[in-house]
Amino acid sequence: MNYKETIRLPRTGFSMKGNLVRKEPEILEKWEKEDLYGKIREARGGAPRFILHDGPPYANGHVHIGTALNKILKDFIVKSHTMMGFDSPFVPGWDCHGMPIEHRVMSDQKETGKRLGRKEIRARCREYAARFVNVQRKEFRRLGVFGEWDRPYLTMNNDYESGIVDAFGKLVAGGYVYQGLRPIHWCMKCGTALAEAEVEYADHTSPSIYVAFRQHEPGDWKDRGIPEGVEVVIWTTTPWTLPANVAVALHPQEKYVLVASGDRTFMVAEKRVSAFMEETGLEGDVQGSPIFSGADLEGLFLEHPLLRDKTSMMIVAEHVTMDDGTGCVHTAPGHGAEDFVVGGVYGLPVFSPVDEEGRFTAEAGDYAGLHVFEANKAIVADLKKSGGLLNSSGIVHSYPHCWRCKSPLIFRATRQFFLGLSRKNLKARVLNMVDDIKWHPGWGYERMKNMMAVRPDWCLSRQRAWGVALPVFTCGECGEPVMDVRVISSVVELVRENGSDAWFEKTPEELFALTGRKPECPSCGSGNLDRVDDILDVWFDSSLSHYNVLRDEYGLERPASVYLEATDQHRGWFGVSLITSEALDLGKPVEHVITHGLVQDMNGRKMSKSLGNVISPLEIIDRQGADILRLWFAGVDYTADFRADLSQLDDAREAYRKLRNTLRFMLGNITYLEDFNFDPASLKGFDRYAYLRFRKLMSFCLEEYRAFQFHRVYREIRNFAVIDLSGQFLDIRKDRLYCGDADSPEVLSTRNLMTWMLKNFIMLLAPLIPFTAEEAWAELPEVIKEGCESVHLALYPRIKDFTEAESAELRSWEPYMEVRRIVMKELEAKRASGEIGGGLDASVALEVPEDMVPSANGEDWADFLIVSGVETVAGEDLSVTVVKARGSKCERCWKILPEVGRLEPADVCSRCAGVLRKMSEGGDE
RNA sequence: GGGCCUGUAGCUCAGUUGGUCAGAGCGCACGCCUGAUAAGCGUGAGGUCACUAGUUCAACUCUAGUCAGGCCCA
DSSP states (O other): OOOGGGSOOOOOSSOSSOOHHHHHHHHHHHHHHTTHHHHHHHHTTTSOBOOBOOOOOBSSSOOOHHHHHHHHHHHHHHHHHHHTTOBOOOOOEEBOOSHHHHHHHHHHHHHHTOOOOHHHHHHHHHHHHHHHHHHHHHHHHHTTOOSOTTSOEETTSHHHHHHHHHHHHHHHHTTOEEEEEEEEEEETTTTEEOOGGGEEEEEEEEEEEEEEEOBSSHHHHHHTTOOTTEEEEEEESOGGGGGGOOEEEEOSSSEEEEEEETTEEEEEEGGGHHHHHHHHOOOOEEOSSOOEEHHHHTTOEEEOSSOTTOEEEEEEOTTOOSSSTTSEEEEOTTSOHHHHHHHHHHTOOOOOOBOTTSBBOGGGGGGTTOBHHHHHHHHHHHHHHHTOEEEEEEEEEEEEEETTTOOBOEEEEEEEEEEOTTGGGHHHHHHHHHHTSEEESTHHHHHHHHHHHTOOOEEOEESOSSSOBOOOEEETTTOOEEOOHHHHHHHHHHHHHHOTHHHHTSOHHHHHHTTTOOOOOTTTOOSOEEEOOOEEOHHHHHHTHHHHHSSGGGTOOSSEEEEEEEGGGIIIIIHHHHHHHHHTTOOOSEEEEEEEOOEEOTTSOBOOTTTTOOOOHHHHHHHTOHHHHHHHHHHSOTTSOEEOOHHHHHHHHHHHHHHHHHHHHHHHHGGGOOSOOOOGGGOOTHHHHHHHHHHHHHHHHHHHHHTTOHHHHHHHHHHIIIIIIIIIIHHHHHHHHHHSOTTSHHHHHHHHHHHHHHHHHHHHHTTTSHHHHHHHHHHSOHHHHTTOSSGGGOOOOOOOOOOHHHHHHHHTTHHHHHHHHHHHHHHHHHHHTTSOSSGGGEEEEEEEOGGGSSOBTTBOHHHHHTSSEEEEEEOSSOEEEEEEOOSEEOTTTOOEETTTTSSSSTTSOHHHHHHHHHHHHHOOO
16 A cells, blocks of 8 residues: 555755746845845844944946955855844945046047046046946845945945045144155156056167266275275166166165276176176176175265266165166156155155156256257267266167057156155054954954055045045145145035035135135245145045944944955055044044955966956856855855866855755655744754754854854855755654654654754855745744744844753764764675665664663664664674564555564554554544 | 965865874765655765975974965065
């Protein structure tokens, strides 16, 4: 007879196939329709706060794998902490200003051939940024990330811009802001500064000259053992920068030698001697001694080759190479980026006597009025006359050009506004703040300390259009900067009402009129002020998110609990945020800073379109679903760089399938649950083991969620599903759940235990795979959901630590599990020899220690081993004998037992006969 | 060149303060089951812990260096 109808097979609407691509959008829609996020906020109102403050991604392009990883990790934290009982709001943000967007807009404009004004450019940039905020918002939501998507913070919003101006005013008032010179790429034809992204490199023919510098104060040189009359030789391709020369840089460790040629003696790097003599055509002898290192010469002075009243200092710098030139590098801080940096170290003046059109100013003496490239000839001629010129030729090399007009660029020092890190001991204060923040992983501390310590003053001004206007003036008479705190305060209001555009629409008179005054230069008293039309560095924008966003208006407060960004943000957002927070005297902006690695391809290379190795998260979502992507990310240790390969996605999918099937099986079995009444104390046998194991899993996972170690959560959950549930508990308990007496305490307590585990298991999964967890939650009977309509509203239970007795109890299972392993091997051996098929074909004879004879730690031995029968005897050594089970197969539970055939009905075992009898009496099922 | 980081089975990860720590899951191979079935169960084969040299009675675990790779600077 077929007894299938008399057993409780799993039944559930939770399908085996995920169908995530179809289901996830439906769940998303439901969440939004029912305002789940709002309900979570409401439910956690008044709970302890846990604020993850979002570092703003750039509003350009689609979400790529790196931004997806970042937001998903953030979501893991927010969701897990929400379920741990914290009020954990998430306000996403976007960085909207800056070069990349302006560059895109300008490129589009270049194609149309139209030249746009600033107002138009800004409007188009705003439109562009807004478009991609919308694109990315939709994509982030689709990833299952919860947050205030309808009320994000945008750095281009009036409030935010206004806050930037406000903060800038406070920094001015605090004395942190100063004007100084700094060399930048400059297009003489367009008369504008260029950002790095606007520079194109192309071949260009430049002069190539070798110039000898004479000793200044030869006595000082002699004191260091250098003969009088030795000349130091430099090589340059920009003769016109020689008037701005203030130093000659040597490499500190490289060797420098003397070369006697005719009646002169030159000094060059040992490694460059032959190239130097070959190119200049000079003949001479390299002297074996003396030999100097660059460091030996530091601090000596040379005569300036062109300007009689100036000198040039001997300095050392690591950027000096032995690849070209003489190893002695002409240094003009006004005309080179590296020169500027090393000049800063020595406190050298930034001299740059060149105007916007590339003509020398009066400061250049005889060269005044000459265009710099024309001046090359005059300078070469003068050097020749003075004897300083050793050789002059030409060189074709890669040279920076303007992306717009294609003409060659120069480096030119311009007046810029800086945040002085040495003002009021700011850097030291920030370094102290670093001590006060917790860094995850711990080495983030060292990295931040080291980076902050060598950080130069922060150049805040940019000669661009798309950003927040720098609210300052310069005096038209004396040229001094005018940073008027009262005007800035008024501009704060102006910008709050009208955005930063308003600055550009008003004259200095109008701007001063906001304070009821007339323009006046505090230095010279002139009323003739020029509005500075620079914008602020975009890093300044994002650095102020703590100031603009961690406040009531967003339902947040400072300090935030956590910042979480990729490791490149140590110098970036983390660093600049600390600086402004300290400079504004606000204390630390955050308690914990977490960093994750960058996503690379399988070979550790950066993903880029040109390499064709890009993995798109959107494609994965479209084909597999967001939960698969999330599970993939959950499995990796994000503290290291993440080498992403599509093959790993197969593993994530496999893990998902296993988790899903395990959920499905349990859901299918609790269909028969009537009352949820879970009492751990009433559990018996193997149920106790499963219970203790699950408790251990829970406390482990909650601890790891607290420590932001998601890959450990993932590993434990996955192993638990594979080993403890699928391989052990569910396999062992299948017989009881299917065939046992429905009213028996064994069935009821096992079913309650399983229900309890299932509910908590879904909750553990919820932060990682929020869609699937929600889908499973919906299948749970109302009685056990305790009124939570969504799993994301549920709270993790408090899990008690193990008592000594419980630890001992769990340990007491080890020998039994060992017996089980050995029996499995024996069963396998019998299977291989064809004696048995399934485990129920077998009966096992065990020789075990005396205390193991009565039962498997309170569990029925046969059930524990999933065989038809077990006989135990006490023995010294463990021994396992597997034989074919004797008796007949019970047609209901499929065990082979001797009593089958002797009862009524004749084809079932005694347990099943009893159950059948009861069923027919009770009439149920 | 500097600061910081990474390198354990094909893949993703465990391996507290040096001594049964060379492990897990997946994948793979082989087999079983057919009442979780485009499921489920079992068994098995895979690593000289990037490399080299030290310290030590003992090193994946400590020290130094090398190689490969990453981020940020220069």
